[in-house]
Every structure is written in C-alpha cells, then in structure tokens.
Amino acid sequence: MHFTSERRLDDGVLERTFTLGDIPGILWTPASPPGPTPLVLLGHPPLGLGAMHPRLAARARHAAADGFASATIELPGSGDRPRLPVLEQGRTELRRAMRAGEAVGDEIVDALTLPLVDRAVPEWQTALDALLSLPGIGGPVGFSGGVISVAIRLAVVEPRLRAAVLFAGSLVPRAIVEEARQVTIPLHVLLQWDDEGNDRAASLDLFDAFGSKEKSLHAHLGGHTGVPPFAGEAAARFFTRHLK
Amino acid sequence: MHFTSERRLDDGVLERTFTLGDIPGILWTPASPPGPTPLVLLGHPPLGLGAMHPRLAARARHAAADGFASATIELPGSGDRPRLPVLEQGRTELRRAMRAGEAVGDEIVDALTLPLVDRAVPEWQTALDALLSLPGIGGPVGFSGGVISVAIRLAVVEPRLRAAVLFAGSLVPRAIVEEARQVTIPLHVLLQWDDEGNDRAASLDLFDAFGSKEKSLHAHLGGHTGVPPFAGEAAARFFTRHLK
Numbered sequence: 001m002h003f004t005s006e007r008r009l010d011d012g013v014l015e016r017t018f019t020l021g022d023i024p025g026i027l028w029t030p031a032s033p034p035g036p037t038p039l040v041l042l043g044h045p046p047l048g049l050g051a052m053h054p055r056l057a058a059r060a061r062h063a064a065a066d067g068f069a070s071a072t073i074e075l076p077g078s079g080d081r082p083r084l085p086v087l088e089q090g091r092t093e094l095r096r097a098m099r100a101g102e103a104v105g106d107e108i109v110d111a112l113t114l115p116l117v118d119r120a121v122p123e124w125q126t127a128l129d130a131l132l133s134l135p136g137i138g139g140p141v142g143f144s145g146g147v148i149s150v151a152i153r154l155a156v157v158e159p160r161l162r163a164a165v166l167f168a169g170s171l172v173p174r175a176i177v178e179e180a181r182q183v184t185i186p187l188h189v190l191l192q193w194d195d196e197g198n199d200r201a202a203s204l205d206l207f208d209a210f211g212s213k214e215k216s217l218h219a220h221l222g223g224h225t226g227v228p229p230f231a232g233e234a235a236a237r238f239f240t241r242h243l244k
Numbered sequence: 245m246h247f248t249s250e251r252r253l254d255d256g257v258l259e260r261t262f263t264l265g266d267i268p269g270i271l272w273t274p275a276s277p278p279g280p281t282p283l284v285l286l287g288h289p290p291l292g293l294g295a296m297h298p299r300l301a302a303r304a305r306h307a308a309a310d311g312f313a314s315a316t317i318e319l320p321g322s323g324d325r326p327r328l329p330v331l332e333q334g335r336t337e338l339r340r341a342m343r344a345g346e347a348v349g350d351e352i353v354d355a356l357t358l359p360l361v362d363r364a365v366p367e368w369q370t371a372l373d374a375l376l377s378l379p380g381i382g383g384p385v386g387f388s389g390g391v392i393s394v395a396i397r398l399a400v401v402e403p404r405l406r407a408a409v410l411f412a413g414s415l416v417p418r419a420i421v422e423e424a425r426q427v428t429i430p431l432h433v434l435l436q437w438d439d440e441g442n443d444r445a446a447s448l449d450l451f452d453a454f455g456s457k458e459k460s461l462h463a464h465l466g467g468h469t470g471v472p473p474f475a476g477e478a479a480a481r482f483f484t485r486h487l488k
Contacts, residue, residue: 193452193461204448207463208437216475217437217463219451230485231460234478241474 001130013064015057020130023123024049024080025073028060029136033067036138038243039131041124042072043146045170046087046116048079059144059232066236068243069137073127075147076119086115109171113149117176121153128160140243144235148206149176155183163242164188165235168203168217169195169224177209186214188238190231195224245374257308259301264374267367268293268324269317272304273380277311280382282487283375285368285405286316287390289414290331290360292323303388303476310480312487313381317371319391320363330359353415357393361420365397372404384487388479392450393420399427407486408432409479412447412461413439413468421453430458432482434475439468 004024006016012031017024026049030037040063044052049072056072063070077084090112097104131137140162143151148166155161156179168191187210191203207217218235220228248268250260256275261268270293274281284307288296293316300316307314321328334356341348375381384406387395392410399405400423412435431454435447451461462479464472 213465214472215465216472217461219461219463221457221459228458228460230481233481237474237477 001134009057009061011061011064013061015060020073020123020127022081023073023127025071025127026053026056026060027069027071027131027134028057028064029069030064030067033069033136036136037067037069038239039137039139039141040068040070040239040243041128041141041143042070043144043151044072044075045147046075046078049074050079062232062236063239066240068142068239069131070144071127071131073123075150076116076123084115084119087112090115104171106174110173110175113147113171113173114175116147117149117153120147120150121157124150124154125158128158132160142239142243144239148172152176152180152183155185161185163239165190165238167227168206169198171198172202172206177206180206180209181211183210184212186238186242187212187216188235189215189217190227190235191217191219192224192226193219193221194226197224245378253301253305255305255308257305259304264317264367264371266325267317267371269315269371270297270300270304271313271315271375271378272301272308273313274308274311277313277380280380281311281313282483283381283383283385284312284314284483284487285372285385285387286314287388287395288316288319289391290319290322293318294323306476306480307483310484312386312483313375314388315371315375317367319394320360320367328359328363331356334359348415350418354417354419357391357415357417358419360391361393361397364391364394365401368394368398369402372402376404386483386487388483392416396420396424396427399429405429407483409434409482411471412450413442415442416446416450421450424450424453425455427454428456430482430486431456431460432479433459433461434471434479435461435463436468436470437463437465438470441468 001018001020004017014029016027042056060070074081077087093108094112141160142163144165145167149172151166163186165188189207245262245264248261258273260271286300304314318325321331337352338356385404386407388409389411393416395408395410407430409432433451
C-alpha cells in the first residue's frame with residue numbers, strides 16, 4: 001500500500017489517496033482520533049472513484065464525525081483501471097435490453113454482476129489486510145452501500161466484517177440471493193420504495209433471505225437517488241451500535 | 245375534563261389520570277417544560293389502560309425526555325368501560341376462526357375493527373379538544389402506535405394531527421386501506437417482519453397505499469412484540485423532526 005497524496009479537508013479530516021498494487025483507493029481518518037478507530041468500507045456503484053468522489057467524501061466526513069475511519073477502492077474495470085471485456089459485455093447487454101424495453105433477465109443480471117463480485121471481493125479483502133495494518137485503524141469493520149451483491153459475498157467470506165449497511169438498489173443474481181442466507185452479521189438495509197431501476201418485490205425477497213438474526217429494512221418514498229438525509233443518520237447510528 | 249389523580253414519576257414526569265365524560269385517560273407532562281409542549285397521542289391495543297399502563301408509561305417517559313407531553317384514552321369497550329356487544333361479537337368471531345384454524349376473512353376483520361374505529365376516532369378528537377386547551381400543551385400533535393385503523397381514520401379526519409408513527413401489526417379492513425390513500429401527513433411505519441398475527445404482504449400493500457409524500461417503513465426481524473429498542477429511538481427522532 002503506497003500513499004500517493006494527502007490533504008486536510010476543512011473539517012480536519014485527513015484524506016489520503018493510495019494504490020494497492022494497481023488498485024487506487026482513498027482513506028479518510030478523523031481529525032484527531034482518540035485512539036485506534038473502527039473502519040467503515042465505503043461501497044459505491046461502478047462509476048469510477050473520480051465521479052463518485054464528492055459523495056464518498058461526504059459519507060467519509062459523516063463517518064469521521066462519528067469517530068470512524070473510512071476507506072474505499074476502485075472497482076475492477078471502473079475509473080482509471082483497465083476495462084474488463086467480461087464486464088463491458090454485461091453492460092452492453094443491459095443497455096441493449098433497456099433500449100429495447102425488454103425485461104432484464106437472469107442471464108443479463110448474472111453477466112453484469114457475478115464477474116464483478118468474483119473480482120471485487122478478494123480486492124476488498126486485500127485492502128482490508130493493508131488498512132488494518134496501519135497505525136490508528138483498529139476495527140471492527142463495517143461495510144456501507146455500493147453494489148449489494150459485492151457486499152453480500154464479502155459478508156459471507158470475510159469474518160472481519162461485523163456489520164453492514166446495504167442499499168437494495170441494484171439487480172441481484174439468484175446465486176447471490178442464495179448466498180445471502182449465509183450472512184449472519186447485523187444488517188441495516190435501505191430500500192427506495194419507488195426505485196425506477198429496481199424490483200421492489202425482489203428486494204423484499206432478498207431482505208427476507210438474509211440469515212442474520214438482527215436485520216432491519218428501512219424503506220423510504222422516492223426514486224433511486226432520493227434517500228432522505230435522516231436515513232443516512234439512522235444508518236450511522238446502526239454503525240455506532242455495532243462497531244463501537 | 246376532570247383530573248382524578250396525579251403523581252410524580254421518579255424522573256420528575258407528572259402523570260395525571262383524568263376522565264372526559266365517561267372516558268378514562270392519562271396525561272404525562274415533562275418535569276419542567278420550557279414552554280408549551282408538543283403532544284403525542286399514545287395509541288394502544290384494546291387490552292385496557294390498566295394492563296397497558298407499564299408500557300404506556302415507559303413510552304410517555306421517553307416522550308417527556310424529548311420534550312413532549314403525551315396522553316392516552318381508554319378505547320370504547322375496553323378496560324373499565326362497559327363492554328360493547330358489537331365489538332364483543334367481532335372478537336368472538338375472531339377467536340372462533342383462530343381456534344378452528346381458519347383464515348381470518350374480510351368479514352371478521354371488518355366486524356372487529358370498523359365499529360371500534362367509528363367510536364374511537366371522535367373520542368380521540370374530543371380528547372384533543374380538551375388536551376390542547378390545557379396550559380402547557382401547545383401542539384403540534386402526533387399519534388403513535390395502537391390500532392393502526394384508528395390512527396389512519398384519525399389522520400384523515402383530524403387536521404390537527406401532523407405526523408404519525410404507525411405499527412403495522414393488526415388486521416386492516418379494506419375500507420381503511422382505501423382511506424389510507426387520503427392520508428397526507430408524514431408517516432413512520434413499523435413492521436415486525438415475522439409478526440405471527442399479521443399478514444406481511446397486506447402490511448406492505450397498506451404502506452404502499454398511504455398518500456403521504458414523506459413515509460418510511462421500518463421492518464425489524466421478530467414477532468409482534470419484538471420491536472427492538474433502537475426502533476423506538478428512531479421513531480422518537482421522527483417526532484422530533486416533525487413536531488418541534
């Protein structure tokens with residue numbers, strides 16, 4: 001892990017960019033942490049860290065105000081990373097189906113998602129190794145948002161993950177719904193009730209599938225990007241309950 | 245409105261019992277309110293105020309800590325009030341269906357609920373008249389919990405009601421689901437995901453039916469009485485956002 005830049009945000013949060021092999025990432029730490037801090041991994045959609053930076057930094061500042069470090073890495077095939085033909089193909093198929101006004105079938109969802117999950121999850125684990133070896137980062141670790149299928153697989157395979165805030169806002173392969181039954185960590189699941197890109201019934205079925213003994217679903221009126229500010233605050237309190 | 249007893253709880257909250265005509269009720273006010281306080285009406289199931297008192301008092305103390313007065317009245321046909329044959333008949337039919345292992349049909353739900361709603365709602369409105377005329381009670385007014393059909397009708401007919409926390413935990417007549425479309429106040433709806441006495445799909449349909457522009461659904465794992473403590477805190481923050 002090599003830090004490539006650092007700057008102080010106006011609220012004192014330290015923002016450092018890094019590379020981990022060829023994977024770019026960002027780490028945010030509170031202005032003056034009282035000791036080793038818990039860590040929240042910030043998930044994001046595959047739109048590139050550059051495009052996502054303003055929203056990620058805003059989430060990181062909220063996390064820092066609650067006493068958490070937070071970090072993210074670029075997804076495979078996104079941002080400045082080389083395109084991956086297998087992912088490009090899935091996206092092309094999705095766009096074609098949407099343009100044609102067709103339902104997005106299982107095959108497209110699988111093609112779009114499974115190769116991303118298979119590649120992204122080991123990278124998040126490698127990042128976790130590196131992040132938890134830094135002075136000042138103590139854990140426990142939470143995962144927040146992003147591609148829900150990535151978060152589900154990570155929750156199944158990564159014992160250091162202790163709680164997750166999930167956003168039921170993307171299409172989930174059937175195979176991942178089955179994996180969700182193996183998830184046992186506490187979950188706080190957000191759902192936008194009128195999400196134009198999402199199937200409400202499928203999201204409710206996914207929530208039902210999670211094996212966790214503590215799970216809660218928080219559905220708010222509005223479309224994909226309409227999550228109200230108070231929903232973010234409730235998610236933050238969930239992390240405070242489980243990571244502190 | 246005649247006060248019939250008063251006592252200070254150990255946290256300084258003033259608990260006063262009253263009668264309003266032949267309807268018993270209870271009013272709780274914060275130890276030392278800084279001025280006229282908002283009011284939360286505490287709904288409850290038709291089990292009698294006596295039996296419900298410990299849980300109601302606990303909710304009232306939380307409300308007082310947040311700066312709210314709270315009040316409740318006995319439901320028609322419950323507690324020390326005279327039994328109402330029409331309600332007893334509905335309950336008898338429900339018990340018979342449940343003993344026989346039959347599905348609880350629309351007719352039973354209507355028989356059990358509509359006469360209660362028709363009688364209870366005007367009584368809550370009368371109580372509101374009396375409560376809002378007391379010194380120290382300023383409004384705005386919220387409604388919390390209890391029989392959701394009562395809360396829905398009250399939200400439709402009572403303009404002084406400004407926000408409601410609803411518990412999707414009882415059977416709702418189709419006619420009341422239709423009324424729900426006319427509800428426009430902000431709603432915070434609680435649902436127990438594994439509620440043994442409730443139909444999850446019907447509860448989700450009811451949530452969908454509400455006409456409110458701000459509504460959110462908070463589903464937690466567990467049975468009817470398993471609402472986790474943090475869910476109560478989130479509901480309290482909802483009232484703080486909307487009544488202060």
